[in-house]
Amino acid sequence: MDVLLPLKIAARALRINKMRSFLTMLGIMIGIGAVIVMVAVGSGASKQIADQIATMGSNLILVLPGSTTSGGIRAGGGSAPTLTYDDVKAIRAECPAVSLAAPSVRGTAQVVYGNMNWSTVIQGITPDTLWIREWHTVKGREMTQNDSDTAQKVCALGQTVAETLFGDEDPTGKQVRIKGVPFTVIGVLEPKGRSPQGTDQDDVVFVPITTAQRKLFGSPIPGTVGVILVQARDQSLLAQAEKEITALLDQRHRIGPTRERDFTVRNLTEILAVSQQSAQVMSMLLGAVASISLIVGGIGIMNIMLVSVTERTREIGIRMAIGAREGDILLQFLAEAVLLTLLGGVIGILMGVGSALAISALFGWPTLISAEAIMLAVAFSSAIGIFFGFYPARKAARLNPIDALRYE
Numbered sequence: 001m002d003v004l005l006p007l008k009i010a011a012r013a014l015r016i017n018k019m020r021s022f023l024t025m026l027g028i029m030i031g032i033g034a035v036i037v038m039v040a041v042g043s044g045a046s047k048q049i050a051d052q053i054a055t056m057g058s059n060l061i062l063v064l065p066g067s068t069t070s071g072g073i074r075a076g077g078g079s080a081p082t083l084t085y086d087d088v089k090a091i092r093a094e095c096p097a098v099s100l101a102a103p104s105v106r107g108t109a110q111v112v113y114g115n116m117n118w119s120t121v122i123q124g125i126t127p128d129t130l131w132i133r134e135w136h137t138v139k140g141r142e143m144t145q146n147d148s149d150t151a152q153k154v155c156a157l158g159q160t161v162a163e164t165l166f167g168d169e170d171p172t173g174k175q176v177r178i179k180g181v182p183f184t185v186i187g188v189l190e191p192k193g194r195s196p197q198g199t200d201q202d203d204v205v206f207v208p209i210t211t212a213q214r215k216l217f218g219s220p221i222p223g224t225v226g227v228i229l230v231q232a233r234d235q236s237l238l239a240q241a242e243k244e245i246t247a248l249l250d251q252r253h254r255i256g257p258t259r260e261r262d263f264t265v266r267n268l269t270e271i272l273a274v275s276q277q278s279a280q281v282m283s284m285l286l287g288a289v290a291s292i293s294l295i296v297g298g299i300g301i302m303n304i305m306l307v308s309v310t311e312r313t314r315e316i317g318i319r320m321a322i323g324a325r326e327g328d329i330l331l332q333f334l335a336e337a338v339l340l341t342l343l344g345g346v347i348g349i350l351m352g353v354g355s356a357l358a359i360s361a362l363f364g365w366p367t368l369i370s371a372e373a374i375m376l377a378v379a380f381s382s383a384i385g386i387f388f389g390f391y392p393a394r395k396a397a398r399l400n401p402i403d404a405l406r407y408e
Contacts (some may be wrong), residue, residue: 002257007339009332009335010332010335010336010339011339012299012355013308013336014336014339014340014343018055021340023232023290023300023342024300024301024304024340024344025297025340025341025344025347026297026300026344027293027294027296027297027298027300027301027344028294028298028301028340028341028344028345028348028381028384029297029344029345029347029348029351030293030297030346030348030350030351031054031292031293031294031295031296031297031348032294032345032349032350032352032377032380032381033343033349033351033352033355034293035294035352035373035377035380036348036349036352036353036356036369036373036374036377037352037355037359037367039066039370039373040352040356040367040368040369040373041359041366041367041372042284042358042364043367043368043369043370043373044360044365044366044367044368045366046368047366047368048366059133059231059232059233059234059235059237059238060133060229060230060231060268061101061227061229061230061231061232061238061241061242061245061265061266061267061268062227062229062230062265062268063083063087063091063227063230063245063249063263063264063265063266064227064262064263064264064265064266064268065081065082065226065227065230065241065262065263066082066260066261066262066264067261073192079217081221081224081225081226082144082253082262082263083103083224083225083226083227083228083263083306084223084224084225085103085223085224085225086223087103087225087228087249087252088101088103088225088228088251090248091228091230091245091249091254092309092391094248095241095244095245095248095266096243096244096371097232097233097237097240097244098230098231098232098233098241098245099134099228099231099232099302100128100131100231101128101228101229101230101231102125102126102128102129102131102205102228102229102230103125103126103130103209103225103227103228103229104123104124104125104126104220104225104226104227104228104229105124105209105212105213105217105219105225105227106121106122106123106124106224106226106227107121107122107212107216107217108121108122109122109177109178109179109216110179111161111165111176111177111205112176112177113165113166113171113174113175113177116164116165116166117165118161118165120158120160120161120203120205120216121203121204121205122204122205122207122212122215122216123179123204123205123206123207123212124149124206124207124208124209124210124211124212124217125143125148125206125208125214126143126145126146126208126209127142127143127144127145127148127209128229129144129206129229130143130206131191131230131231132230133229134187135189135190135192136190137156137187137188137189137190138187138188138189138190139170139171139172139174139187139188140156140171140173140185140186140187140188140234141186141188142156142187143156143187143206143208143233147186147208147211147348148208148209148211148212150210151183151208151210151211151214151215152182152208152211153182153184153207153211154183154184154185154186154207154208154211155176155178155183155184155185155186155205155206155207156185156186156187156188156189156205156206157171157185157188157189157205157206158188158191158201158202158203158204158205158206158322159185159189159190159191159202160186160190160200160203160204160210161202161203161204161205162188170231171185171188172185172186172187172188173185178203178205178207178216179216181189181215181216183207187298189202208375214339217375221326223311225296227271228382230245230246238267238394242265242267245265246261246265247290249263249265258406266378294380294381294384295384297341297344297384298341298384298385298387298388299339299382299388301337301340301388301389302386302388302389302391302392305333305336305337305388305392305393306391306392306395307332308333308336309392309395309396311398316329316396316399317402320399321400321401326397326398327397329393329397329399330394330396330397331393332388332393332396333389333392333393333397334385334386334390334393336389337385337386337388337389337390337392337393338382338385338386339385340389341381341382341384341385341389342378342381342382342385345377345378345379345380345381345382346378348377349374349377349378352377353369353374356369357369
C-alpha cells in the first residue's frame with residue numbers, strides 16, 4: 001500500500017469542503033499565532049532587560065551606604081555617608097576576587113551653555129568608574145587620574161546633555177557652567193540608553209570626584225563617598241567578591257552580630273536573574289492563555305471529524321466491503337485530522353511571525369522569534385491533530401460494514 005495514499009485521500013476530502021476545512025483550521029491558526037506572538041514578546045522583554053543591565057557594566061557590584069541610628073532615630077538607607085575612600089582602597093587591596101573599585105558621588109544641578117540650560121545629574125567619579133561601567137568616549141579625550149588628583153574643572157557629557165545644549169555642534173573644548181562654576185568639556189560619551197529602572201543613563205555630566213566635592217556639592221564628612229562601584233575579576237567570582245567585600249566592610253565598620261550593617265552590597269547579576277524570571281513567568285502565563293484557543297481549535301476538529309464520519313458512513317462501508325481493514329480506515333481519518341492541524345499550524349506560524357514583526361514595528365516593543373518556539377508550535381499542532389482526531393477515526397474504523405452500507 002502506498003504510504004502517501006492516506007494523505008492523498010485526506011487532501012482530496014479537505015478540498016471537497018474548502019470552507020468547512022478553513023473554519024475548522026481557524027482555531028488552530030489563531031492559537032498557534034497567538035502562542036508565537038506571546039512567546040516572542042516575552043523573550044524580547046527578557047532580552048531587553050538583559051541588554052539594559054549589561055549597559056551598567058560587566059561583573060558589577062554596587063556598595064551603597066546603609067541606614068544609621070542617632071539618638072534613637074533611625075534614618076533610611078543612604079541617608080548618611082558611611083563609605084570612605086579608605087574603604088575603596090581596602091577593597092582594592094584585600095579582596096582577591098575584585099578587579100577594580102571606584103568611588104562616586106552625585107547630585108543635581110543646572111548646566112548652562114550660552115543661552116541654553118539643562119537640569120541634569122552631576123556625578124563625581126574617578127577614571128576607573130568609566131572602565132567599570134565600560135563607558136567609552138566617542139569625542140574628545142577620557143578623564144585621567146591627574147584630573148581627579150588635582151581637582152581639575154573638566155567634565156564629560158552624556159549624549160542627552162550634549163545634544164540638548166550643543167545640538168550638532170562639537171562640545172569638546174567648549175565651556176559650560178555648573179552651579180556658576182566654569183567647566184571645560186573634554187569629551188562626549190557613547191550612548192547607553194535606558195537603565196533597568198527606566199531612567200536615561202545619558203542624561204548625566206561626569207566631573208572628577210574631588211572637583212565635585214570641593215567646588216560643587218561639598219563633602220558632609222571629609223573622606224566619605226556616596227557609592228562604591230566594584231568589578232569582579234570574572235563573572236564566576238561575583239558571589240565570592242560579594243562575600244569578601246561584605247566581610248571586609250563588616251570588619252572595618254566594626255559590625256558585630258547584633259549591629260545592623262551601615263552598608264548594602266548588591267550584585268547586578270541577581271537583579272538580572274530576578275527580572276528575567278519575572279519576564280519568563282509572564283511569557284509563560286501569556287502563552288498558557290493563548291494555548292486555550294488551541295484546545296478550542298482541537299475540540300472543533302474533533303467535532304467536524306465526527307460530522308465527517310457520520311456523513312461518510314456509506315463510503316466507509318464500501319471501503320470495508322472491498323477489502324479495507326480497520327487500520328486503513330483509522331489511518332485515513334487520522335491523516336485528515338493531522339493534515340488539518342498541520343495546515344492550520346503552518347498558516348498560524350506565518351500569522352504569528354507577521355504579527356510579532358508588526359507589533360515590533362508599530363509599537364516599538366522588543367520581540368524575539370525563536371526557531372524553538374516555531375518547532376514547538378508545529379509539534380503541538382500535530383499532537384492536537386492526533387489527540388483530537390483519534391476518537392473520530394477510531395469510531396469510523398469500528399463501524400460494522402453491513403450497518404454502514406445500509407446507512408442512509
